Amino acid sequence: MIMSRIEAPRDEDTGNLVDRLLTGLPAGSVLSDPDVTASYATDMASFCPAGAPAVVVLPRTVEEVQHVLRVATELRVPVVPQGARTGLSGAANATDGCVVLSLVRMDRILEIDPVDRIAVVEPGVVNATLSRAVAAHGLAYPPDPSSWETCTIGGNIGTASGGLCCVKYGVTAEYVLGLDVVLADGRLMSTGRRTAKGVAGYDLTRLFVGSEGSLGVVVRAVLALKPEPPRQLVLAAEFPSARAACDAVCAIMAGGHVPSLLELMDRTTVRAVNALTGMGLPETTEALLLAAFDTHDPAADLAAVGALCEAAGATEVVPADDLAESELLLQARRAALPALEAVKGTTMIDDVCVPRSRLGDLIEGIERIAGKHRLTIGVCAHAGDGNTHPTVCFDASDPDESRRARASFDEIMALGLELGGTITGEHGVGVLKKEWLAREIGPVGLELQRQIKQVFDPLGILNPGKLF
Template structure:
């Protein structure tokens, strides 16, 4: 069967597209979610065009072989993890920006283009592609779309799904569907674009995307504040969101600041319980008024230090500190990264719950994230050589998911369900919604070959 499958793939694909080298397969076995299970792929296909993708899915359908679409492999939920005997379908060689239309405010791109490359192509025409996951320099647009990636500026400009006008998608049987279009408004039929965005490669393979661009906003002013308590920072966040429109509102707790300072010293206060980073890009008088209002919110919530800077380089340095949060925590030990979201009014309760869980389970938790979206990444750090520590870390990870659900929140704000959070999805959605998920999956992928075991 394996040889026959490889022969059939070889008959319809360029020879350099098929890779069975053991080391390369090993490198394509999993994403960055270290503790999510993964299987052994049979072959890696590096598609270079939509026809390659169609050919793979036709062969896979005929032989009922699983196909795992893969972008840059930077995912944090095991979404791109291989299943035994699967075809890993890499889209990274489909990496062209096909068009930037400055008057239509859109770009057409292939899925293997990096987020940073879309931003650069837009910037060449004086425009801006807004979505900015912290992985923007190395994650692909296909992966961003398939996970509906968030990021730092979502608090004002929305997530990846808010920046998509249309898609080209290859379905499980190899047929091609185009969704949406180039218009800003479009309500013709069901919103298939939204269905594929965030579907984590389980409903189709995205081979092209038409993205919304914007004029670049004015230069941002950056505010920083430190707090003696996490709950104080949480209160400041809810207050800032109720009174202003920050273009960024991020939080890091003490454990995270210490990890960042140990990794790359940037002068963060490692004694403060929480560090808040906010921005306004409103510009002019409105920008000044927003920053002043944010500062008042911080002071009223008990901040011990509040300052702001209009200097772009200084603002970027502070953003670097935030972007280093996860890599810095990873250097402290093995990590289990949560991605929970709660309604804005419940952020202080979430932060308190995470502190309680860390104490109860006797684990170190570094908490950082997109506080203005209520989307936090409590990250359990532990010694990978100690089985008891792993057990406590797993229990803390699950407790944090439970805490988010108890606060009316979600088990994932932006990283996706993948395999890591799959056992919890039913708890959040309920049986009826899970049934709808399974019916949709059955209708789109009746043989169940597309990224099996992920999402539902």
């Protein structure tokens, strides 16, 4: 319904659009060579349609962003905000004739305050850059998506991204205190606060987090920081079945433990990691569980958790002796997605999250679905959060296998909902799952969400065709 208001501009329109943009942006910030703009068409999701941008703009200031939105409003041209395009749902994919609004040049860290424990940043700051900068002050910015070395804070906010540390430290949303946002019509609005607490009015800050650029463009964020924790020590446990590993996860959480990481890799994933990296992980295991603690006595915590793993049937429990060994185990986990990608050339990465008590049911169900469709599906999971990334490995040049990949992907989401879960724990809806959003939130919720979109973006120019 929003899409219907937008028509793909004709060529003379594009010329006019570029001319109007250049009245408020330096020439080097407006790219209109089709070969160049085409390279901004997609993020990292598979199976998501993308259009050809009319123009890519790379503003450096809030005023320049306001100018872009004013021109887009005037000319009724869609605007697709982008960070580093590491997203996995197509939320940053271009639409035909759009302005791609890349925020990567707004990459300044404006403030780090150890007393107030906040950082103030522009949206193009890379996650790892911020993490290292605050570490120099003894502080941590915990959210750590797998793409943390390249993804931007603006993208993290737009997609409400998660990471490995969430089981202890929570997700991006919990670290966003306040925002400056440029609205669809170019007006600038501040939301939230720079204080530890604050409840003045509706929480618009949180509404923007995860809104995938559909409500406004974040141009500045006030982020909460934590004191830097001690380095974590990791334990690896081998299980004869995924179910046994999930039983261990339940026992660990029911036992009141607070691991800083609790990750699961199934046999397919372990073998893929070995094939890619030659790491020599145990190939006979059905499931490898990694648990970590960054407490005052991680060895004691690992011993307690190791005993719970053994009680759940672990055949081998190996606590890392030191930080170097721990880091190696984490590298194995971080290699999971690239390793699975190498299996058959293409992957579809899902993001289903269930109550952790249902994790075993979900993983067994995924095994059934893989068997039924004769597919290789590797599962790695933020097990402590019940958040799985079932990854379908397929040959994109084989139409039948591609069709089966897509079918299995849908069946896994349906199973997730059936188990009381969500279609997306941390990757977002974007283009990939928009048919599924209605199924999760229901018609009343969907209607209200559309009306909220209408309030912020009455012309429907902000990232149209995403989410709904």
